[in-house]
Amino acid sequence: xxxxxxxxxxxxxxxxxxxxxxxxxxxxxxxxxxxxxxxxxxxxxxxxxxxxxxxxxxxxxxxxxxxxxxxxxxxxxxxxxxxxxxxxxxxxxxxxxxxxxxxxxxxxxxxxxxxxxxxxxxxxxxxxxxxxxxxxxxxxxxxxxxxxxxxxxxxxxxxxxxxxxxxxxxxx
Amino acid sequence: xxxxxxxxxxxxxxxxxxxxxxxxxxxxxxxxxxxxxxxxxxxxxxxxxxxxxxxxxxxxxxxxxxxxxxxxxxxxxxxxxxxxxxxxxxxxxxxxxxxxxxxxxxxxxxxxxxxxxxxxxxxxxxxxxxxxxxxxxxxxxxxxxxxxxxxxxxxxxxxxxxxxxxxxxxxxxxxxxxxxxxxxxxxxxxxxxxxxxxxxxxxxxxxxxxxxxxxxxxxxxxxxxxxxxxxxxxxxxxxxxxxxxxxxxxxxxxxxxxxxxxxxxxxxxxxxxxxxxxxxxxxxxxxxxxxxxxxxxxxxxxxxxxxxxxxxxxxxxxxxxxxxxxxxxxxxxxxxxxxxxxxxxxxxxxxxxxxxxxxxxxxxxxx
Numbered sequence: 001x002x003x004x005x006x007x008x009x010x011x012x013x014x015x016x017x018x019x020x021x022x023x024x025x026x027x028x029x030x031x032x033x034x035x036x037x038x039x040x041x042x043x044x045x046x047x048x049x050x051x052x053x054x055x056x057x058x059x060x061x062x063x064x065x066x067x068x069x070x071x072x073x074x075x076x077x078x079x080x081x082x083x084x085x086x087x088x089x090x091x092x093x094x095x096x097x098x099x100x101x102x103x104x105x106x107x108x109x110x111x112x113x114x115x116x117x118x119x120x121x122x123x124x125x126x127x128x129x130x131x132x133x134x135x136x137x138x139x140x141x142x143x144x145x146x147x148x149x150x151x152x153x154x155x156x157x158x159x160x161x162x163x164x165x166x167x168x169x170x171x172x
Numbered sequence: 173x174x175x176x177x178x179x180x181x182x183x184x185x186x187x188x189x190x191x192x193x194x195x196x197x198x199x200x201x202x203x204x205x206x207x208x209x210x211x212x213x214x215x216x217x218x219x220x221x222x223x224x225x226x227x228x229x230x231x232x233x234x235x236x237x238x239x240x241x242x243x244x245x246x247x248x249x250x251x252x253x254x255x256x257x258x259x260x261x262x263x264x265x266x267x268x269x270x271x272x273x274x275x276x277x278x279x280x281x282x283x284x285x286x287x288x289x290x291x292x293x294x295x296x297x298x299x300x301x302x303x304x305x306x307x308x309x310x311x312x313x314x315x316x317x318x319x320x321x322x323x324x325x326x327x328x329x330x331x332x333x334x335x336x337x338x339x340x341x342x343x344x345x346x347x348x349x350x351x352x353x354x355x356x357x358x359x360x361x362x363x364x365x366x367x368x369x370x371x372x373x374x375x376x377x378x379x380x381x382x383x384x385x386x387x388x389x390x391x392x393x394x395x396x397x398x399x400x401x402x403x404x405x406x407x408x409x410x411x412x413x414x415x416x417x418x419x420x421x422x423x424x425x426x427x428x429x430x431x432x433x434x435x436x437x438x439x440x441x442x443x444x445x446x447x448x449x450x451x452x453x454x455x456x457x458x459x460x461x462x463x464x465x466x467x468x469x470x471x472x473x474x475x476x477x478x479x480x481x482x483x484x485x486x487x488x489x490x491x492x493x494x495x496x497x498x499x500x501x502x503x504x505x506x507x508x509x510x511x512x513x514x515x516x517x518x519x520x521x522x523x524x525x526x527x528x529x530x531x532x533x534x535x536x537x538x539x
Contacts, residue, residue: 028228028231028232028235028307029235031228031232031235031307031308031309032232032235032236032239032307032308033232033236033239033305033306033307033308033317033437033438033439034236034239034437035436035437040308040310041308041310043309043310043311055191058187059187059188059191059192060187060190060191061187061190061191061193061194063191064191064194064195064198065194065198067198068198068201068202071202072220073224076220076221076224076225077224077225077228077307077309078309078311078313078314078316079221079309079314079316079344079345079352079354080311080313080314081206082205082206082221083201083202083203083204083205083206084202084206084313086198086201086202086205087199087202087203087206090195090198090199090202091199093191093195094192094195094196094199097188097191097192097195126313127312127313129206130312130313130359133206133360134359134360136359136360136377136378136379137359137379138312138313138359138379138380139312139379139380139381141381142310142311142312142380142381143312143380145310145312146310146311146312
């Protein structure tokens with residue numbers, strides 16, 4: 001006789017809303033005008049972690065809606081053109097949604113490669129939009145300066161996937 | 173209550189398809205927002221932006237307060253440790269500045285005399301307000317700061333912002349208590365500047381790097397490394413003469429400007445309440461009728477009155493003579509035209525009468 005396996009039920013508050021609020025809070029925190037030894041604080045795009053992890057955990061309609069809101073928040077807070085990061089985040093979410101069938105359950109190093117690809121895709125989208133809008137290309141060094149800290153957030157994305165992948169993730 | 177416990181427990185939503193549909197709708201919406209959005213246009217989005225900035229400013233101010241306190245504490249402690257060396261450095265600086273001060277006083281005096289002699293109207297001082305940068309955006313796609321000055325302080329979009337070292341940026345949006353400043357390094361920033369040594373005009377274009385590019389430099393060999401760059405005032409958006417930075421050659425071969433404002437962290441800033449050059453002159457003087465000052469001028473002397481009367485009479489006589497000449501010339505032209513028309517008519521009548529008077533040639537009819 002098979003014994004029932006206990007599965008922890010996780011609501012949307014825990015795996016969607018709290019991480020989104022944490023991403024917003026960290027974005028505001030790192031916007032502090034602090035400069036140490038001539039260097040400013042890093043400014044990673046925290047919601048990119050969620051755009052990568054959420055479709056891997058479980059696809060749902062709430063995720064892209066919240067990501068759209070997070071993108072608008074980034075544009076409003078950072079003073080960029082409206083829709084820039086909403087587009088970048090949703091492009092990553094959509095791509096991950098398509099690729100999740102092939103990528104689920106792979107080794108961490110494969111996931112990191114996928115994460116790096118997602119970051120590249122989001123920044124390429126934002127770069128393209130900026131070039132088209134301002135007729136002026138941003139310099140590469142500040143671009144790398146924001147991409148690198150975002151790439152270093154991969155352990156957070158991996159932790160999110162490990163934490164919620166085996167749970168019964170419910171919503172709505 | 174979870175979805176599967178409700179009355180719709182037997183309905184299975186195609187989750188991936190629902191998510192994909194939301195993604196597509198979201199992407200289309202974002203593209204429309206990007207296509208229709210203008211950073212400075214007063215749309216509903218700008219009100220949203222103002223709301224977010226108003227909410228974010230106090231948070232940023234609270235977060236940056238410990239940074240300022242820590243910085244002040246470091247300065248305070250460092251002041252004790254480096255007091256002797258600092259004292260020596262300041263003494264040397266004062267000795268050097270004394271010479272500059274004497275020269276500046278002499279030049280100021282000469283300049284004032286020249287201005288008086290030439291009747292130069294110098295720009296009046298522009299009012300300014302001082303505030304503090306409370307948040308900092310440093311990404312490649314947006315470089316901006318929130319400043320804790322708003323509409324209540326008289327700040328308007330377009331106002332130039334200065335730090336203690338030089339121009340920092342311009343105000344791009346204002347709400348009640350807070351305003352957003354777009355830095356010179358922002359990818360959308362364009363400021364008309366000039367090289368102080370040669371007066372060569374150029375446009376300072378930000379590209380998110382610390383040293384913005386000098387584009388559209390006018391003239392050949394007008395720029396060299398170490399030249400000082402100031403605002404040119406062209407276009408009327410920014411007053412002339414604000415210090416910007418020093419010219420340097422970039423690794424990509426382009427001319428770049430090392431900004432004065434990038435030397436230290438931007439904390440306290442001054443917002444120049446400058447809209448355009450119209451505010452620098454008296455509008456009533458511009459709108460006054462020509463020679464309106466004659467009403468308030470003193471009465472002319474008899475000699476002046478006679479000269480004015482003589483000039484007026486001469487001008488009236490000259491005008492009358494010119495009018496008469498014009499009338500005669502017109503009458504002559506009309507008469508000439510009439511005569512020519514009559515001559516043409518006579519010629520036509522003569523030409524018509526001539527064939528009738530000529531006998532027809534005899535024909536050789538067969539008998």
